[in-house]
Amino acid sequence: MEVALIGNPNTGKTSLFNNLTGSYEYVGNWSGVTVEKKVGMFKNNSGRLIDLPGVYTLNPLSKDEGVVTSFFLNEHVDRLLNILDASQLERNLHLTIQLLEFGKPALIGLNMIDVANQRGIQINVGKLSELLGVPVVPVVARSGKGCEQLENSISTAPQLINQRNSVYYGKEIEEAVIKLASKLENKTTHSPRWLALQLFEGNQYIKTYIGKLIAQTEVEALMEELEKKILVKEDVKTLSHLIYQKRKVVIGKILAEAVKKEKTVIPLSEQIDSLVTNRFIGMPIFLLVMYFMFMLTFDWLGTPLAKGMNALLTGPITDGIENLLTVFGASVFIHDLIIHGLVAGVGGVLVFVPQIFILFFFISLLEDSGYMARVALVMDRIMESVGLNGKAFIPMMIGFGCNVPGVMAARTIETPRERLLTILLTPLMSCSARLPVYALFVGAFFASQKAAVVLSLYVLGIVVALLLAKIFSTTLLKSETSLFVI
Amino acid sequence: MVGQMKAGDKGKIINISHVGHLVQRRLLDLGITEGSEVCVKCVMPFGGPIMIESCGQCIGIRRKEANSIEVERL
Numbered sequence: 362m363e364v365a366l367i368g369n370p371n372t373g374k375t376s377l378f379n380n381l382t383g384s385y386e387y388v389g390n391w392s393g394v395t396v397e398k399k400v401g402m403f404k405n406n407s408g409r410l411i412d413l414p415g416v417y418t419l420n421p422l423s424k425d426e427g428v429v430t431s432f433f434l435n436e437h438v439d440r441l442l443n444i445l446d447a448s449q450l451e452r453n454l455h456l457t458i459q460l461l462e463f464g465k466p467a468l469i470g471l472n473m474i475d476v477a478n479q480r481g482i483q484i485n486v487g488k489l490s491e492l493l494g495v496p497v498v499p500v501v502a503r504s505g506k507g508c509e510q511l512e513n514s515i516s517t518a519p520q521l522i523n524q525r526n527s528v529y530y531g532k533e534i535e536e537a538v539i540k541l542a543s544k545l546e547n548k549t550t551h552s553p554r555w556l557a558l559q560l561f562e563g564n565q566y567i568k569t570y571i572g573k574l575i576a577q578t579e580v581e582a583l584m585e586e587l588e589k590k591i592l593v594k595e596d597v598k599t600l601s602h603l604i605y606q607k608r609k610v611v612i613g614k615i616l617a618e619a620v621k622k623e624k625t626v627i628p629l630s631e632q633i634d635s636l637v638t639n640r641f642i643g644m645p646i647f648l649l650v651m652y653f654m655f656m657l658t659f660d661w662l663g664t665p666l667a668k669g670m671n672a673l674l675t676g677p678i679t680d681g682i683e684n685l686l687t688v689f690g691a692s693v694f695i696h697d698l699i700i701h702g703l704v705a706g707v708g709g710v711l712v713f714v715p716q717i718f719i720l721f722f723f724i725s726l727l728e729d730s731g732y733m734a735r736v737a738l739v740m741d742r743i744m745e746s747v748g749l750n751g752k753a754f755i756p757m758m759i760g761f762g763c764n765v766p767g768v769m770a771a772r773t774i775e776t777p778r779e780r781l782l783t784i785l786l787t788p789l790m791s792c793s794a795r796l797p798v799y800a801l802f803v804g805a806f807f808a809s810q811k812a813a814v815v816l817s818l819y820v821l822g823i824v825v826a827l828l829l830a831k832i833f834s835t836t837l838l839k840s841e842t843s844l845f846v847i
Numbered sequence: 848m849v850g851q852m853k854a855g856d857k858g859k860i861i862n863i864s865h866v867g868h869l870v871q872r873r874l875l876d877l878g879i880t881e882g883s884e885v886c887v888k889c890v891m892p893f894g895g896p897i898m899i900e901s902c903g904q905c906i907g908i909r910r911k912e913a914n915s916i917e918v919e920r921l
Contacts, residue, residue, distance in 0.1 A: 739891065
């Protein structure tokens with residue numbers, strides 16, 4: 362049985378995936394951490410779980426989101442597991458409605474119930490399940506609470522297909538849906554209603570797909586006719602707006618019945634938020650955080666550890682192996698190979714492991730705490746001035762750890778031009794593999810000013826990257842508007 | 848205009864159609880459209896982005912976009 366895991370970004374999909382499948386995977390806070398399709402076996406071996414990137418809707422804006430739509434169109438799936446953020450139900454339910462229209466048996470995992478309760482939101486799970494017509498299981502993905510129940514529901518839930526159309530889109534749209542559905546009959550295995558509605562929403566992937574089944578001109582004629590009718594009758598600007606509003610009304614009704622809101626208190630995280638994104642001290646705080654990170658890595662914590670490691674390698678380990686080799690009576694060639702080749706060579710790299718470890722630790726800590734997204738906001742003005750986008754900052758930051766995931770993280774940038782620029786420039790960030798080289802130079806030539814010199818090497822890379830960004834964006838890669846919403 | 852609001856100001860969006868297509872779509876995905884109430888959380892210096900709050904979530908948008916969203920002060 363194939364089960365697809367789908368939900369909005371930052372709803373805890375990856376945490377849930379890890380809890381359900383038992384395999385370890387990276388968990389982050391930046392939308393698009395799950396860039397590749399990941400597959401895992403359920404703990405009770407009842408089927409395979411496919412982790413999809415986080416999306417707000419099935420109508421994609423970026424390539425990352427397109428993965429989901431192509432998956433739905435081209436690949437086989439038995440069940441959908443939709444994960445919802447209980448504290449943001451209204452936004453999350455837009456996707457749920459589209460998934461229900463898809464027509465495959467669905468199951469809802471209601472995550473972050475604890476966060477919702479803290480914010481004074483009480484959700485009646487039974488009522489929500491009744492209104493949506495699918496089973497709803499409350500879970501806390503972070504701690505794994507409720508995951509067993511969810512797993513059982515997936516394997517035991519009846520193969521019920523929800524036939525009830527949860528949203529009525531008005532006479533004109535419904536008529537057009539039926540018209541298109543009759544043309545698509547026997548040509549596709551997908552729900553014609555879902556295909557039609559996605560098409561009317563302006564989903565390009567669906568348009569291409571339908572265009573292969575029936576004549577493109579026919580589809581366009583149908584859409585034009587519908588749009589004309591809608592614009593005359595309803596007070597909306599586009600067809601997709603109307604569909605959105607119809608869904609919103611239905612969601613509003615569902616929420617009114619199943620959710621109770623109480624008076625809210627400002628959580629601590631919002632207070633921290635207002636501090637780190639403060640207009641005056643936001644940037645200094647960021648520089649301070651970076652300085653602390655580098656000082657810890659290279660001076661306060663990293664150097665003693667590296668020295669200890671070095672002492673361990675050149676002292677006991679070399680001696681031990683030397684003794685061992687003498688006991689076995691190894692030839693001079695083997696002796697030299699192991700002592701001067703293996704131990705000295707591999708040891709030269711191993712010495713830097715503590716420093717690399719510390720740097721990676723801090724980078725992932727910053728990323729998982731959500732500070733990276735705030736940094737993107739704070740840094741957007743500077744990045745915009747060189748023709749980049751605040752979001753480009755995240756790939757570049759990750760690039761300090763390793764360039765490869767940095768380049769991969771650039772996928773979340775929506776416009777192709779900015780994505781290309783970010784990918785081109787991320788390798789200029791000094792990754793941790795370059796650290797041994799820097800450390801060697803610094804140790805040899807600038808022993809008294811280690812941290813300062815390494816920091817300036819890093820800064821030099823950034824400055825060159827920004828300069829190149831400016832040059833590229835004004836010469837080679839002009840035009841195209843940039844998009845920045847986080 | 849959202850761009851002219853100060854931190855702490857609240858408003859109701861009355862027209863969002865002058866904003867670029869992509870930004871408009873993304874804001875719609877996040878539940879921000881005509882009629883939704885927004886609250887400006889903070890404004891970055893030197894014409895940097897603006898952080899607005901709507902239905903419990905914080906969203907950063909650029910000043911340029913904020914300047915083309917018409918709001919009615921509450």
